[in-house]
Amino acid sequence: MLKQGVTGVFLWEWEQPLLGKRTAVDFQIQGVDPGTCVSRGTYRACQDSYGMAIHKGLIVGRGTELAFEPIYGGSRVNVGKGALGNGGGSVGAWAARWVHDFGVTERGIYGQFDLTKPNERLAEWWGRPGVGVPGEFPRGQLVPAVHMVKSVVELADATAAMFGTAVCSQWMFGTRDRMGFSRYAGPTAHCESIRGVFRTLKGGTGFVRQQSWGANNPTGPRTLHYSGGEIEMPEGCYAVYEEDQQSSMNTGESWAMGVASPFEVRKASEFVSG
Numbered sequence: 001m002l003k004q005g006v007t008g009v010f011l012w013e014w015e016q017p018l019l020g021k022r023t024a025v026d027f028q029i030q031g032v033d034p035g036t037c038v039s040r041g042t043y044r045a046c047q048d049s050y051g052m053a054i055h056k057g058l059i060v061g062r063g064t065e066l067a068f069e070p071i072y073g074g075s076r077v078n079v080g081k082g083a084l085g086n087g088g089g090s091v092g093a094w095a096a097r098w099v100h101d102f103g104v105t106e107r108g109i110y111g112q113f114d115l116t117k118p119n120e121r122l123a124e125w126w127g128r129p130g131v132g133v134p135g136e137f138p139r140g141q142l143v144p145a146v147h148m149v150k151s152v153v154e155l156a157d158a159t160a161a162m163f164g165t166a167v168c169s170q171w172m173f174g175t176r177d178r179m180g181f182s183r184y185a186g187p188t189a190h191c192e193s194i195r196g197v198f199r200t201l202k203g204g205t206g207f208v209r210q211q212s213w214g215a216n217n218p219t220g221p222r223t224l225h226y227s228g229g230e231i232e233m234p235e236g237c238y239a240v241y242e243e244d245q246q247s248s249m250n251t252g253e254s255w256a257m258g259v260a261s262p263f264e265v266r267k268a269s270e271f272v273s274g
Contacts, residue, residue, distance in 0.1 A: 006160070007198060007199045007226065007227045007228030007229075008196060008197065008198035008199065008226055008227075008228045008231070009159060009160050009162065009196060009197055009198070010195065010196040010198075010208065010231065011048040011049075011051075011052055011159065011162065011164055011194075011195045011196055012048070012195055012196075012234050013052065013055065014048070014051035014052050014054065014055035014063060015051065015063070017055060017063075018051060018054060018055060018062065018063025019063050019065070022234055022235075023047075023065060023234075024235075025210075025212075025214060025215045025234065025235040025236035026040045026044070026068075026118075026210075026211075026212035026213075026214075026236065027118075027212070027213070027214040027215075028040070028120075028212050028213060028214075029120055032120050032121070033088075033120045033123075033124075034072075034088035034089075034120070034123065034124040034127060035087070035088025035089040035090075036068055036069075036072045036088070036090075036120065036123050036212070037089070037190050037191040037192070037211075037212050038071075038072070038075065038089065038090040038091065038092055038094075038095050038166070038168060038191040039068040039069070039071035039072035039075060039090060039095055039123070040068045040191070040193075040212040041092075041166035041167065041168070041191035041192050041193045041212070042068070042071050042075075042092070042095040042096065042099060042166045042191070042193075042255070042257070043066045043067065043068040043071055043104065044066075044164065044166075044193040044195075044210065045163075045164030045165050045166045045193045045194070045255070045256070045257045046066060046099055046104045046143055046164060046257045047064075047065065047066045047104075047164070048162075048164035048193070048195060049143075049162065049163050049164045049257045049258060049259050050064075050066075050141075050259060051063050052162035052164075053162060053259045056162065058162075058259070059259055064106045064107075065106070065107045066104045066105060066106060066107065067104075067105045067106070067107050067115045068118070068123065069115060069118075069119055069122050069123040069126065070098075070102075070104075070105050070115075070126070070133050070137065070140070071095050071098055071099060071104070072090060072123040072126065072127050073123060073125070073126020073127045073131070073132055073133045074098040074102055074126070074132065074133045075090045075091065075094035075095040075097070075098045076090045076094065076126075076127040076132075077126065077127060077128070077129060077130070077131060077132030077133070078098065078102070078132045078133055079094040079095075079097045079098050079101075080094045082128075082129030082130060082132075084129075085129060086128065086129065088124075088127075089189065090127075091168075092166060092168035092191060092252070092253045092254070092255055093253060093255070095166065095255075096146045096148075096166070096255040096257075097146075099142075099143040099146065099257065100142065100143050100144070100146045101142070102133075102139060102140065102142075103139050103140030103141050103142045103143065104140045104141055104143060105138075105140040106140070106141075110137065110138060111136075113137065143257050143258075143259075144258070144259075145257075145258030145259065146255055146256070146257060146258070147163075147255070147256045147258060148253065148254065148255060148256075149165055149249070149254040149255065149256050150249070150254070151246065151249070152205065152207075152242045152245050152246045152249070154256075155194060155197070155207065155245065155249070155254065155256075156197045156205050156207075156242075158256040158258075159194055159196065159197040159207070160197055161258075163256040163257060163258045163259075164193055164194065164195070164256070164257050165193065165194040165254055165255065165256040165257070166191055166192075166193055166194075166254065166255050166257070167191065167192055167193070167194060167209070167248065167249060167252065167254045168189075168190075168191040168252040168253050168254065169189075169190065169191075169248040169249065169251045169252035170187050170188065170189055170248075170251040170252060171184060171187065171188070171190075171244075171247065171248035171251060172184075172185050172186050172187065172188040172190060173185055173209070173218060173238060173240060173244070174186075174218060175218050175219050175220045176218050176219065176220030176221055176222070176238050176239075177220060177221075178220075178221055179201075179221075179224070179225040179239070180220075180221055180222065180223055180224035180225060180233060180238065180239045181206070181238070181239045181240065181241065182218050182220075182238040182239070182240060183240075183241075183244060184244060184247070184248075190211065191212075192209045192210055192211045192212070193209070193210050194207055194208070194209055194254075195208045195209065195210050195233075195234070195237060196208030196233075196237075198224070198226045198227070198228065198239075199226060199227040199228070200226055200227060200241070201225060201226060201227055203227070204241065204242055205242040206226065206239050206240065206241055206242065207239070207240050207242070207245050208224065208233055208237050208238070208239055208240075209237065209238060209239075209240055209245075210234065210236050210237045211236055211238075212236070213236070214236065215235040215236055217236070218238050220238075222234075222235070222237070222238075224239050226239075
């Protein structure tokens with residue numbers, strides 16, 4: 001990508017044309033949310049992959065917003081078999097397996113389950129050992145191409161190919177500087193989505209990450225200064241340098257979500273239950 005003169009690929013580009021708006025920032029509600037970052041990073045990676053593929057005419061479909069709640073419960077219990085006990089959180093590989101084998105779900109109402117907006121209580125319930133996503137809940141659209149990403153080179157290629165990636169790590173980034181970049185601020189277990197790749201002003205590679213702790217985390221200017229000019233990043237997003245991105249990947253696991261065949265996003269109720 002960058003060798004061909006492209007200075008940046010930003011995966012939120014599909015939102016305004018297909019939805020008529022920017023999607024809302026994720027906000028894990030303190031004291032309520034059980035630790036859903038893995039499912040939030042995973043759903044957004046899938047959402048960006050599908051949205052960009054539709055926007056660029058690579059597949060047929062319409063833009064939609066996806067739910068994190070089935071990914072949370074499904075990864076922890078249906079895939080992970082409740083191994084994490086009653087604590088919060090999940091494992092990136094389990095979330096990747098869930099969306100590959102059971103699919104992603106469009107926001108909507110499915111019988112007694114209201115997924116029209118974020119529902120932390122439902123996610124927490126499905127994530128309890130012995131509960132999980134019920135068998136009668138309809139299957140969603142499968143994510144047929146899930147790839148483990150191990151280096152910034154692979155990540156840059158995946159992002160340039162318009163694949164969203166969920167990055168699980170032990171790194172937390174701090175306040176954005178005047179150029180829109182954040183640096184390492186300490187250890188924490190967290191999962192975020194990669195929403196862009198770009199050429200920095202000094203010729204290196206940079207990435208845009210999005211966290212799930214609300215609009216004001218991290219703080220600081222949201223305008224990214226890069227070799228292609230300036231661009232306003234969505235709420236909750238920040239830029240990182242390739243060396244920091246690689247260091248964060250060394251402490252965890254990263255999964256790119258690819259689209260392998262044409263499809264049309266439909267409500268999960270239109271698919272066969274399983």
